[in-house]
Amino acid sequence: MKKKTFFTTMLLFLLFFNGAFLFLAVVFWHEKLDVQKEMALSEHYMILTSAARDMQALDSRGNGGNYTMEELMQPYTQFRQDGHRSLYLYHGGQLLYSDEIKRTGKNVENAPAPSLKESGQREIRMVKGKKETGEYGFLYVEGCFPQPYEDYSLIYKYSLKDIYENWREMKNLLFLCGGVFSLLLSLCLIALLNRLFHPLQQIAETSREMTSGDFNGRLPEKGRDEVAAMAHSFNQMAETIKTQIAELEEAAAQKQRLVDNFAHELRTPLTAIYGYAEYLQKAAVSEEDKVSSAGYIMSQCRRLSNLSQQLLELSALREEGGSLGKIQVDKLFYAVKQTILPKAESRGVAVSFEAKLEELKGNRDLLESLLINLIDNGIKACDSGGTVRVSAYFQGRHPALAVADNGRGIPEKAISQIKEPFYRVDKARSRKEGGAGLGLSICEQIAQVHQAQLQIGSAPGKGTVIRIIFPEI
Numbered sequence: 001m002k003k004k005t006f007f008t009t010m011l012l013f014l015l016f017f018n019g020a021f022l023f024l025a026v027v028f029w030h031e032k033l034d035v036q037k038e039m040a041l042s043e044h045y046m047i048l049t050s051a052a053r054d055m056q057a058l059d060s061r062g063n064g065g066n067y068t069m070e071e072l073m074q075p076y077t078q079f080r081q082d083g084h085r086s087l088y089l090y091h092g093g094q095l096l097y098s099d100e101i102k103r104t105g106k107n108v109e110n111a112p113a114p115s116l117k118e119s120g121q122r123e124i125r126m127v128k129g130k131k132e133t134g135e136y137g138f139l140y141v142e143g144c145f146p147q148p149y150e151d152y153s154l155i156y157k158y159s160l161k162d163i164y165e166n167w168r169e170m171k172n173l174l175f176l177c178g179g180v181f182s183l184l185l186s187l188c189l190i191a192l193l194n195r196l197f198h199p200l201q202q203i204a205e206t207s208r209e210m211t212s213g214d215f216n217g218r219l220p221e222k223g224r225d226e227v228a229a230m231a232h233s234f235n236q237m238a239e240t241i242k243t244q245i246a247e248l249e250e251a252a253a254q255k256q257r258l259v260d261n262f263a264h265e266l267r268t269p270l271t272a273i274y275g276y277a278e279y280l281q282k283a284a285v286s287e288e289d290k291v292s293s294a295g296y297i298m299s300q301c302r303r304l305s306n307l308s309q310q311l312l313e314l315s316a317l318r319e320e321g322g323s324l325g326k327i328q329v330d331k332l333f334y335a336v337k338q339t340i341l342p343k344a345e346s347r348g349v350a351v352s353f354e355a356k357l358e359e360l361k362g363n364r365d366l367l368e369s370l371l372i373n374l375i376d377n378g379i380k381a382c383d384s385g386g387t388v389r390v391s392a393y394f395q396g397r398h399p400a401l402a403v404a405d406n407g408r409g410i411p412e413k414a415i416s417q418i419k420e421p422f423y424r425v426d427k428a429r430s431r432k433e434g435g436a437g438l439g440l441s442i443c444e445q446i447a448q449v450h451q452a453q454l455q456i457g458s459a460p461g462k463g464t465v466i467r468i469i470f471p472e473i
Contacts (some may be wrong), residue, residue, distance in 0.1 A: 005193060010186055021178050025171045032163050036139060037124055044122075044141040044156040047076045047087065051154065052145045069097035084159040090114045092151050100157065112155050116142055119150035126160075136161040203234060215242035273300050324450065327364045329355045329392045335364075336371045336390070343376070348384030351375060356393040360401075360470065362450045367401075370446045374403040374466050377440070381407030381464060397472045404465040410458035 054072055069089055077087060077099040086100035093114060116123065122143035137160040145152040206217040215238060221231045276293040333353040344351045371390065378388040388405045447454040451471050458464035
């Protein structure tokens with residue numbers, strides 16, 4: 001890309017630059033040529049009028065034909081000894097005098113032929129030189145003498161050698177300067193492109209590192225120009241990709257833990273069911289043993305049913321969520337109380353409700369399930385005589401629900417893992433009470449559906465407080 005940009009830019013510049021120089025050279029040539037034409041016309045007019053006056057003066061003194069054309073034209077040829085200018089005098093189309101033929105010894109046939117025949121007529125024409133002979137171009141200015149000498153005509157030949165040489169020198173100088181300037185420009189362009197493409201090279205290198213799995217590379221953000229903005233955007237993209245990959249890896253790890261824990265959870269009840277079923281099939285058992293074994297098989301089946309039901313609920317929450325609306329808090333607390341009170345009374349645990357706000361925005365069924373799960377966990381954590389307090393209040397401008405118990409509490413190292421599916425703080429007690437370790441995972445999903453935060457505070461022996469902080473009203 002850098003090479004293409006360099007060569008394209010240089011090609012366009014050279015075309016434009018050399019085209020401009022060529023245009024200037026052509027303009028300069030035409031200006032010089034116009035000046036030479038004006039000069040040649042002026043000199044021709046001066047020589048022609050002066051020669052006509054001389055002829056008239058000589059005739060008026062009675063000299064008649066006693067003078068020669070060479071004597072007449074000599075004053076006008078003495079100062080033209082550079083070979084660039086020549087005079088041709090004609091009478092009736094016949095050449096009478098030429099200082100060029102006299103000076104160079106050329107044949108008369110090489111002399112220009114006159115074309116004007118009327119008095120006072122003048123014309124100027126340019127004749128190109130011959131490259132093979134090294135000749136330059138010429139200007140020919142032709143004019144007829146005034147009456148009574150209208151049969152005489154004068155051709156003034158002017159060489160364009162000086163103009164051509166000056167123009168060539170000027171053209172060569174322009175193109176030499178253009179070459180030097182082009183070289184300097186190419187060096188500056190290389191330096192500029194290296195500077196401009198350096199961030200792109202860094203992006204390419206960082207992208208290759210990201211492709212190989214290293215997402216820690218970042219681009220330097222210097223200045224406030226477009227390059228710095230691009231570097232900032234690239235770094236944000238890299239950080240987002242790194243975060244998303246970390247989240248995907250964590251999600252994959254959680255899924256793997258879920259599968260492992262689910263397999264572990266299934267093994268115990270399935271082993272028990274298979275063992276008792278085999279016992280009933282192969283052993284001679286009493287009626288009492290049959291009833292006892294069937295009861296154990298049913299309890300394990302209920303455990304599997306509860307486990308599958310909670311897994312389905314967790315999956316539905318992840319995929320579908322729920323519709324949100326206004327909920328009367330007192331009605332929500334009443335429904336939860338009716339569901340949870342029998343279990344609390346059987347365990348000797350007191351459950352109290354306190355509502356300091358009238359309504360919440362959410363899904364009633366989901367929030368009811370959330371509170372029942374949290375209160376159930378609080379009841380399980382308490383011994384007989386324990387208490388579970390459920391409250392609804394404002395935390396600043398945020399509505400909040402809280403479930404607090406004075407039970408066993410949770411060790412600090414377990415708080416970060418307690419929301420994971422199948423995780424239990426006390427595995428033996430949880431299995432004994434029929435828990436699958438999915439309650440807080442479901443609560444976390446319900447909180448996410450409501451865009452709320454589920455916060456856990458606990459200490460061993462001091463109880464647990466779980467808060468659900470809803471978005472600001």
